[in-house]
Amino acid sequence: VGEFRMPALGADMERGTVVEWLVKPGDYVHRGDIVAVVDTEKADMDIETFEEGVVAELLVGVGATVPVGAALARITATPAAGAGAGPSAGEAVRAAGEAASVRVPAGVPEPAHAVKEPGSVTGPVPGPVPVPVTGHIPGPAPVTVSPPVRRLAHRLGVNVERVRGTGAHGTVTHADVERAASVRDEAAARRVRSSPRARRLAAELGVDLAGVAGTGPQGAVTETDVHRATAPAGPSVPALRAPTPEPEHAPPLRRTPSPRMPEPSPPEPSPPEPRTPAHAADRSKSLRHAIGTLMARSKKSIPHYYLSTTLDLGAGLAWMQRANAGRPVAGRLVPAALLFKAAALAAREVSEVNGFFVDGEFRPSAAVHLGVAVALRQGGLVAPAIHDADTLTLDELMSNLRDLVSRARAGHLQRAEMADPTITVTNLGELGVDSVFGVIYPPQVALLGLGRVREEPWARNGLLGVRPAVTATLSADHRVSDGLRGGRFLARIDELLQKPEEL
Amino acid sequence: LNEQDARAAVRAAIGQVAPDVETGTLDDGARFRQDLELDSLDFLRLIETIAVSTGVDVPERDYAEVVTVRGLVDYVAAHG
Numbered sequence: 001v002g003e004f005r006m007p008a009l010g011a012d013m014e015r016g017t018v019v020e021w022l023v024k025p026g027d028y029v030h031r032g033d034i035v036a037v038v039d040t041e042k043a044d045m046d047i048e049t050f051e052e053g054v055v056a057e058l059l060v061g062v063g064a065t066v067p068v069g070a071a072l073a074r075i076t077a078t079p080a081a082g083a084g085a086g087p088s089a090g091e092a093v094r095a096a097g098e099a100a101s102v103r104v105p106a107g108v109p110e111p112a113h114a115v116k117e118p119g120s121v122t123g124p125v126p127g128p129v130p131v132p133v134t135g136h137i138p139g140p141a142p143v144t145v146s147p148p149v150r151r152l153a154h155r156l157g158v159n160v161e162r163v164r165g166t167g168a169h170g171t172v173t174h175a176d177v178e179r180a181a182s183v184r185d186e187a188a189a190r191r192v193r194s195s196p197r198a199r200r201l202a203a204e205l206g207v208d209l210a211g212v213a214g215t216g217p218q219g220a221v222t223e224t225d226v227h228r229a230t231a232p233a234g235p236s237v238p239a240l241r242a243p244t245p246e247p248e249h250a251p252p253l254r255r256t257p258s259p260r261m262p263e264p265s266p267p268e269p270s271p272p273e274p275r276t277p278a279h280a281a282d283r284s285k286s287l288r289h290a291i292g293t294l295m296a297r298s299k300k301s302i303p304h305y306y307l308s309t310t311l312d313l314g315a316g317l318a319w320m321q322r323a324n325a326g327r328p329v330a331g332r333l334v335p336a337a338l339l340f341k342a343a344a345l346a347a348r349e350v351s352e353v354n355g356f357f358v359d360g361e362f363r364p365s366a367a368v369h370l371g372v373a374v375a376l377r378q379g380g381l382v383a384p385a386i387h388d389a390d391t392l393t394l395d396e397l398m399s400n401l402r403d404l405v406s407r408a409r410a411g412h413l414q415r416a417e418m419a420d421p422t423i424t425v426t427n428l429g430e431l432g433v434d435s436v437f438g439v440i441y442p443p444q445v446a447l448l449g450l451g452r453v454r455e456e457p458w459a460r461n462g463l464l465g466v467r468p469a470v471t472a473t474l475s476a477d478h479r480v481s482d483g484l485r486g487g488r489f490l491a492r493i494d495e496l497l498q499k500p501e502e503l
Numbered sequence: 504l505n506e507q508d509a510r511a512a513v514r515a516a517i518g519q520v521a522p523d524v525e526t527g528t529l530d531d532g533a534r535f536r537q538d539l540e541l542d543s544l545d546f547l548r549l550i551e552t553i554a555v556s557t558g559v560d561v562p563e564r565d566y567a568e569v570v571t572v573r574g575l576v577d578y579v580a581a582h583g
Contacts, residue, residue, distance in 0.1 A: 324563045329551040332563065334543040377523050377540070405544050430542040 002051035004073040006066050009040050010418040012294035016040050017065040018072065027055045029075065036072065041286040043382065043411040045418065051075040145172045156181040280378060283411075287380040295439045302357075302445075303478040306437050309490040311339075311497055313453060313468040319500035335453055336427050337398040339470065339493070341503045343448055344368045344389035344397075346492035347423050352481035353446035353474070353489050354423045362445060362480040371421025371441065372401065373428075374408040382408050383424045383441060384417035394503055425450065435471040445477035446486075448493075504557060504583030509576045516552040517572075520545050531573040549575075559583045 006016050020037040029035055034046045035055075056074040060066055145153070145165075149172055153163070156177060163180045165172035316338045324332045347354040347368045355364035370389035375381045386392070386400050407413055423444055428436040429451035436449035451471035458467040472493060476486045496503065504512070514526040517539070524539055535541045541549065546566075553575070554560045559582045561569055569575040 321563055329547065329554045329560060332547060334547060336543060375542075377521060402544055402547075406548075427542070430536075431540060432537060 002053065002075045002077065003071040004035065004049050004051055004075055006038070006068050006070045006072055007047060007415060008068045008419065009038070009045055009415050012290045013040050013068060013418075014290075015065050015067045018060050018062055019044055020062060021058055023055050023073075025055050025057055029053065029055060040418070041283065041290045043408070043413045043418075045413055045415050047415050049075065051077075053077040149174055149177060153177045284376075284379050287376075287382075291380060294441065298439050298442050302440050302442060304440060304475050305478050305483060305486065306473060306475055307483060307486050307490060308435060308437075308471060308473045309487070309494065310456075311470045311472050311494045312458065313470055313497065314458075316497045316500045317453070317468050331395070333394060333398050335470075336430070336450070337394055337401060338497065338500055338503060339427075339450055339472075340370055340372070340386070340389060340401065340425060341392070341394055341397050342493045342496040343423075343425055344370050344386075344392075345496055345503070346489050347446075348390045349492055350485055350489040352485045353476055355445060355480075356422070356443040357445050357477060357480060358443050362477075365422040367422065369420050369422045371424030371444070372404060373424060373426035373438075374405050375428075375431075376409060382413070382418070383421060383426075384408055384413050385421035387416070387420075423448065429453070429470065435473050437473050438475050440475050440477060445480045446489075447475045449473040449475070504559075504580050506576065506580045509557070509580035509583060512553060512557045512579060513572060513576050516549050516556065519552055520549045529572055531571070531576070533572045534570055535572075535575075536570065553579060557583050 009016065016038040018036055019039045021035070022037070023029055023033075023035045029049050029052060031050055031052045032048050035049045036047045038045050038047050053075045056076045058073050060070070060072045066072070152174060153159070153172075158177050158180045163172050163176050164170075166176055167173045313335065317335060320333050320335065320338060347370070351364040352362070354368055355362060357363075367388055368390040369385040369387050371383040371385050373381050373383045384404055386397060386404060389397060389400075392400065404413075404417065421441070421444065423446050424438075424441050425448040426436055426438050427450045429449075432452055434454070435451040438447040438449045440447045449472065451473075453468050453470050455466050456469045458465050458469070472490055474486050474490055476489075514529065517524055517529070518526045521539055521541060530538075533539055535546055535549065550561050550569075557579055559579045561575075561578060565578065569578050
C-alpha cells in the first residue's frame with residue numbers, strides 16, 4: 001500500500017489545498033498520472049502520482065488545506081501484469097521482463113518530511129527536497145542481444161534490456177523488439193495525458209484530446225495546448241470581436257470608460273477562473289509572505305557572494321535582428337532567449353552554480369532546469385523552470401519561455417516546474433534597471449541577474465565604439481563555490497554570446 | 504484604418520496583454536515598458552495581437568516608433 005502525499009512544490013511551500021480530485025476510489029492510476037489539483041500560495045498546480053495501483057481511499061476532501069507531506073490518498077498495489085487491460089505497454093513489456101518479481105509501489109521519491117538546513121533557526125520549516133524524477137525502473141535483467149537487434153531497438157526507441165527474448169536461451173530477436181515497439185505505440189495512442197483543466201476545457205470546446213499535441217510534462221496536454229488547438233491561426237488569436245469599444249455616437253476622444261461597453265474579453269490563456277477578487281488579494285498577500293519567508297531563510301543560511309560583469313551583446317543582437325527580420329511576430333526571438341540559452345550552457349559547464357545544497361552538501365545537477373523569475377502583474381513573483389534549457393534550440397526555448405510566462409501569470413503551473421529549477425535567472429532589467437543583485441532561492445546555489453540592454457561606449461583593441469551591453473550579475477553560494485568559478489560562469493556566458501548562431 | 508479603429512485595436516490588445524490596465528482612461532503618452540510595465544514577452548504578444556486583429560505587422564526595426572500608446576496607434580493607422 002502506498003500513500004499519495006501533498007508534495008512540496010517549491011522550497012517555500014508549507015501547505016496546499018486540494019482544489020479538485022481527478023480520480024475516485026477504484027480508479028487505476030499509473031505513475032505520472034495527474035490525480036489532483038492543488039492550490040499553493042502561488043498557483044493551482046496539477047499533481048501527479050508517483051505511486052501506481054488502485055486508489056483505495058481519498059483521505060482529504062476538496063477544500064482541505066494540509067501540510068506538505070500529509071497523506072492525501074491511499075493507493076493499493078495490484079499484481080503487475082494487470083490482465084492486459086489497464087497498464088501501459090511499457091509496463092507490460094517490463095513486467096514480462098521481470099517475470100516473477102513482485103510489483104511494489106515504485107520507489108517513492110517524494111519529499112515527505114522536513115529537512116532542516118544547517119544553521120536554520122526557523123524551526124521545522126518543511127524543507128526543500130529537490131526530487132530528481134528518475135525512472136525507478138528495476139535493474140535490467142541480463143539479456144542476450146545481437147548487435148543488429150540492438151541497432152533496431154535503438155532506432156525504434158525500445159530499451160532492449162526490458163524486452164523479453166523469445167529466441168534460444170532468451171535471446172532477444174528482431175520480432176521481439178518490433179512487438180515491444182508496437183505494443184508501446186498502441187498504448188501511447190490510447191492514453192492521452194492531460195491536465196484536468198485541459199480536459200474540462202476540451203469538453204467545453206468539443207476538442208478531442210487525442211488530436212492535441214501536448215507540451216506539458218511527458219507530453220501531457222495542457223490548457224494552453226487546447227486553446228492552441230482551437231485557435232488555428234496562432235497561439236493567441238483574438239479575432240477582434242468588438243472593434244469599436246466606443247459607441248458610434250460618442251465623442252471621438254472620450255477617455256472615460258463606458259460602463260455599457262465591456263472590453264472584449266481576453267480569449268486566451270487566462271483560464272475561466274471562478275476566483276473572486278478577494279481570493280486574488282489573499283493569494284497576493286500569502287505570496288508576499290511566502291517570498292519573505294523564503295528570502296529570509298536564504299539570507300540566514302546561504303553565505304552569498306556577488307559578482308558582476310558586462311556582456312557584449314553586439315554580435316547577439318545583430319544576429320537576432322537578422323533572424324527576426326524574416327519571421328512573423330509569433331516566431332520572433334527576444335534578447336532574453338539568447339541570454340537564457342547562453343546561461344544554461346554555461347551552467348552546464350560550471351557545475352558549481354547548478355544544483356542543490358541539501359543535507360549539508362552540494363549536489364550538482366546534470367540537467368539544467370533554468371528557473372525564470374516571472375513578475376506577476378498583481379504583485380509578487382514566481383520562478384518556474386524551463387526544463388533542460390541547455391538542450392533546447394533557441395526557438396524551442398523561446399516558445400517554452402512564452403508558454404511558461406503566460407501560464408505563470410494565469411496562475412497555472414505544473415508541479416515539476418515549481419519544484420525543480422537548478423539555477424534561477426532574473427531578468428529585471430527588462431523594466432529598466434542596470435543591474436540586479438538577487439537573493440538565491442534555496443536549495444539552489446546561484447542566481448543570475450540580467451540588467452537592461454543599453455548602448456554604451458566600448459573600448460576594444462585601442463578603438464572606441466558603441467555596443468549594446470547588458471550587466472550580468474551572479475549571486476552564488478560560498479559553501480559551494482568561490483569567485484573564481486563564479487567568474488568563470490559569467491565569462492562563459494559572454495563568450496557563448498559572441499557566437500549566437502551556435503546557441 | 505482610421506485613427507479611431509486603430510485606437511480601438513490597440514486598446515483591445517493592451518487589455519489582453521495587461522488585463523489590469525484600465526484601457527478606457529489610458530493616457531496616449533503612456534510608455535509600454537516604463538508606464539505599463541510590459542516586458543519584452545508582453546510587448547511581443549501585444550505586437551502579435553495587433554498583427555492578428557489589424558493585419559499590421561510591426562517589424563523589429565520599427566519597434567522604436569511604437570514605444571508609446573500614441574506611437575502604436577499612429578503606426579497602426581498609417582500602415583493598416
